[in-house]
Amino acid sequence: MQDKGGQVRSPYLRVGDWLKTLTRKDAERARQEAENRFRRQGITFAVYGDEEAAERLIPFDIIPRVFAASEWRRLSAGIEQRVRALNAFIHDIYHRQEILRAGRIPASVIVQNAAFVPEMMGVDPARGIYAHIIGIDIVRISENEFYVLEDNCRTPSGVSYMLEDRETMMHLFPELFAHQRVAPVENYPSLLRKTLESVAPAACDGEPTIVVLTPGIHNSAFFEHAFLADEMGAELCEGDDLFVMDGALYMRTTQEPKRVDVVYRRIDDAFLDPLTFRPDSSIGVPGLFDLYRAGKVTIVNAPGTGIADDKSIYTYLPDVIEFYTGEKPLLKNVPTWRCSDTQSLTYVLEHLHELVVKEVHGSGGYGMLVGPTSSKKEIEQFRARLKANPANYIAQPTLALSAVPTYTASGVAPRHVDLRPFVLSGDRVRITPGGLTRVALKKGSLVVNSSQGGGTKDTWVLED
Amino acid sequence: MMLGRTAASLFWMSRYMERAENMARLLEVGHRISLMPGAIEGHRDEWRSTLLSAASEQTYSNKFDTITGPQVADFLIFDESNPSSIRSIIRTARNNGRAVRTALTRDVWESINTTWNELVAVKASELTPDRLPVFLDWVKQRSMSFRGAVLGTMLRNENYYFSQLGNFIERADNTARILDVKYFILLPKPSDVGSDIDTHQWGQILRSVSAHRAYRWFYRNSGYKPWLVAEFLILREEMPRSLLFSSAWICTALAGLSALHSKRYSVHDQAEETRDRLRNGRMEDIFQSGLHEYLQHFILSNNQLSRDIGATYNFP
Numbered sequence: 008m009q010d011k012g013g014q015v016r017s018p019y020l021r022v023g024d025w026l027k028t029l030t031r032k033d034a035e036r037a038r039q040e041a042e043n044r045f046r047r048q049g050i051t052f053a054v055y056g057d058e059e060a061a062e063r064l065i066p067f068d069i070i071p072r073v074f075a076a077s078e079w080r081r082l083s084a085g086i087e088q089r090v091r092a093l094n095a096f097i098h099d100i101y102h103r104q105e106i107l108r109a110g111r112i113p114a115s116v117i118v119q120n121a122a123f124v125p126e127m128m129g130v131d132p133a134r135g136i137y138a139h140i141i142g143i144d145i146v147r148i149s150e151n152e153f154y155v156l157e158d159n160c161r162t163p164s165g166v167s168y169m170l171e172d173r174e175t176m177m178h179l180f181p182e183l184f185a186h187q188r189v190a191p192v193e194n195y196p197s198l199l200r201k202t203l204e205s206v207a208p209a210a211c212d213g214e215p216t217i218v219v220l221t222p223g224i225h226n227s228a229f230f231e232h233a234f235l236a237d238e239m240g241a242e243l244c245e246g247d248d249l250f251v252m253d254g255a256l257y258m259r260t261t262q263e264p265k266r267v268d269v270v271y272r273r274i275d276d277a278f279l280d281p282l283t284f285r286p287d288s289s290i291g292v293p294g295l296f297d298l299y300r301a302g303k304v305t306i307v308n309a310p311g312t313g314i315a316d317d318k319s320i321y322t323y324l325p326d327v328i329e330f331y332t333g334e335k336p337l338l339k340n341v342p343t344w345r346c347s348d349t350q351s352l353t354y355v356l357e358h359l360h361e362l363v364v365k366e367v368h369g370s371g372g373y374g375m376l377v378g379p380t381s382s383k384k385e386i387e388q389f390r391a392r393l394k395a396n397p398a399n400y401i402a403q404p405t406l407a408l409s410a411v412p413t414y415t416a417s418g419v420a421p422r423h424v425d426l427r428p429f430v431l432s433g434d435r436v437r438i439t440p441g442g443l444t445r446v447a448l449k450k451g452s453l454v455v456n457s458s459q460g461g462g463t464k465d466t467w468v469l470e471d
Numbered sequence: 472m473m474l475g476r477t478a479a480s481l482f483w484m485s486r487y488m489e490r491a492e493n494m495a496r497l498l499e500v501g502h503r504i505s506l507m508p509g510a511i512e513g514h515r516d517e518w519r520s521t522l523l524s525a526a527s528e529q530t531y532s533n534k535f536d537t538i539t540g541p542q543v544a545d546f547l548i549f550d551e552s553n554p555s556s557i558r559s560i561i562r563t564a565r566n567n568g569r570a571v572r573t574a575l576t577r578d579v580w581e582s583i584n585t586t587w588n589e590l591v592a593v594k595a596s597e598l599t600p601d602r603l604p605v606f607l608d609w610v611k612q613r614s615m616s617f618r619g620a621v622l623g624t625m626l627r628n629e630n631y632y633f634s635q636l637g638n639f640i641e642r643a644d645n646t647a648r649i650l651d652v653k654y655f656i657l658l659p660k661p662s663d664v665g666s667d668i669d670t671h672q673w674g675q676i677l678r679s680v681s682a683h684r685a686y687r688w689f690y691r692n693s694g695y696k697p698w699l700v701a702e703f704l705i706l707r708e709e710m711p712r713s714l715l716f717s718s719a720w721i722c723t724a725l726a727g728l729s730a731l732h733s734k735r736y737s738v739h740d741q742a743e744e745t746r747d748r749l750r751n752g753r754m755e756d757i758f759q760s761g762l763h764e765y766l767q768h769f770i771l772s773n774n775q776l777s778r779d780i781g782a783t784y785n786f787p
Contacts, residue, residue: 224570259785
């Protein structure tokens with residue numbers, strides 16, 4: 008919120024004034040009211056293997072994070088460039104593989120990658136789009152310096168929190184919105200719908216039928232699946248509700264079967280179709296993938312997009328962007344050591360106490376080491392795992408992440424945040440102004456994942 | 472157009488919320504009888520009759536050797552291993568609601584979700600017998616809040632009709648069961664018929680469907696008479712928990728679906744036959760052929776209707 012000289016930066020002027028007048032009592036009441044609201048509406052996420060708290064609330068912070076329009080424009084340009092490159096990259100990987108021929112990425116990184124889906128070779132999705140919905144995790148290091156932490160090209164979650172956080176803020180503090188122009192986010196569901204309609208199969212005439220495919224109520228993001236289906240006016244389906252017949256996809260209704268054109272799936276590749284992928288899976292739709300290959304149905308995001316967000320690929324992203332756009336990347340990658348590389352490994356092993364080390368395929372903040380906050384014993388244990396399988400890890404420096412004011416047990420205090428803007432790609436690229444800000448609620452902590460106790464806050468982009 | 476699974480979830484959500492209310496009523500009656508010390512010599516099996524009415528005697532005796540009030544109450548309220556406990560029922564209702572949130576209004580969802588959130592905060596150890604009535608009242612109130620939200624906010628479309636079907640199939644089943652079990656199990660000897668205890672049992676049957684006052688208004692100067700109580704709960708359309716009332720509503724909901732779909736199936740005829748038989752029914756005939764047999768037959772055909780509705784509308 009403040010610049011280096013300790014002055015409140017201009018986008019935060021109003022929020023700064025408001026914080027000065029916010030009493031502890033009011034803040035506490037608002038926090039409580041927000042929590043009740045989330046609880047009443049059942050805005051929760053499920054935690055696997057945690058019977059006691061099978062559904063948890065994600066803590067909500069009442070202090071918004073603010074971007075100026077100019078900051079956002081710069082960020083958006085970088086995001087759009089990245090998203091176009093990611094889609095071009097996936098298309099290339101599943102077609103001519105020019106980038107491998109050019110030697111910019113070693114072929115082994117692709118071919119031996121678990122996220123690479125050979126069945127996608129030669130498939131041409133509508134409009135050439137593979138990753139229709141991308142969430143890009145971004146951290147800010149200084150006023151003008153943003154780094155991309157991770158690209159989420161499979162089924163990024165959190166957009167429902169972006170929308171509910173905004174609803175909650177408008178409900179709790181309407182006067183804050185009255186005094187400045189905060190760019191709206193609530194048209195995300197209708198933009199999502201437009202995006203999904205724009206990638207309907209060529210054979211579809213008339214209004215395409217869209218469904219959201221969920222693994223069911225026990226999935227950690229079920230609330231989001233239901234929320235998006237509801238907001239888009241699309242059916243929320245489980246695998247059993249869909250079936251393939253006479254070269255088309257149908258859903259089982261209370262009357263005749265209804266034809267389906269676009270499936271916004273929120274289940275992983277491996278479970279999509281037991282006939283093509285995991286035969287033991289019961290949550291997918293038998294025959295779906297063959298239909299997809301035949302262009303009779305659109306799957307969003309396309310199978311195999313995970314090849315673009317794998318952590319081992321991430322390190323090559325600056326090259327990927329240059330290769331496909333011919334431009335310098337507008338957003339930087341966090342400097343990253345690939346532990347598969349002997350020299351890098353030596354460096355990483357020597358500097359474990361100052362690095363963050365992550366599993367290449369991990370997510371949710373599991374299986375990682377945060378050097379500066381770990382004990383000697385934890386570091387030594389991790390060292391053994393790392394040595395045993397170095398190719399499974401990458402390492403990054405702990406960046407001086409920007410912190411934003413957050414309401415804590417001891418009053419307003421700075422806490423580290425990241426940002427996940429949501430990008431839609433269909434007939435055009437659409438970026439919702441804002442995104443999901445995740446905040447590490449523990450003092451000094453850099454881990455913002457909800458499964459690790461992180462919270463969320465509303466994210467404002469101020470209009471000029 | 473809606474998914475078959477959505478229809479099934481709406482149907483079962485409403486069925487289970489109706490069942491929760493019924494379970495609370497049964498427990499209430501058991502509790503009331505247990506509070507009358509020695510009033511009914513030799514008939515202190517009120518908790519067994521509660522288990523029987525709840526169709527839970529078997530699952531209970533698989534777990535416990537003796538029948539005690541607190542144990543039965545705990546089993547029928549909190550026991551997670553008992554699919555008919557209030558906790559299991561409400562959990563199932565909410566899971567069904569969660570699966571079809573997109574088909575529910577916000578009020579319906581929040582009502583059911585709040586019920587669950589409040590229920591999980593209730594600890595078994597805190598529910599001493601003196602607090603039981605307050606808790607059971609709460610269950611009934613929550614069930615009514617749910618029903619009120621359905622009636623007050625849902626569009627009169629498929630969602631609504633499937634929810635109503637679940638509601639009234641369950642209610643018909645419950646009323647028939649209470650009437651059957653209470654009468655034929657609680658009454659031990661033919662010589663008791665017409666006695667104080669008999670009158671008392673009929674009073675409790677009425678109470679378990681919240682109809683003892685309504686009965687007085689309806690039949691004015693008559694005391695509790697078996698054929699009148701049975702008539703009230705079987706043949707009177709004025710009585711909202713009667714078999715005829717429930718049957719008529721099942722037909723209304725099915726007619727709503729048939730109008731929306733412009734399609735009529737054999738389940739429509741099936742439901743209307745049942746309703747018409749009730750409309751034209753006479754208590755003399757029912758008693759003549761045996762009330763127990765009559766009710767057993769009704770329960771079976773009601774279950775069959777439920778399955779046929781599922782098959783007709785593609786419930787998975």
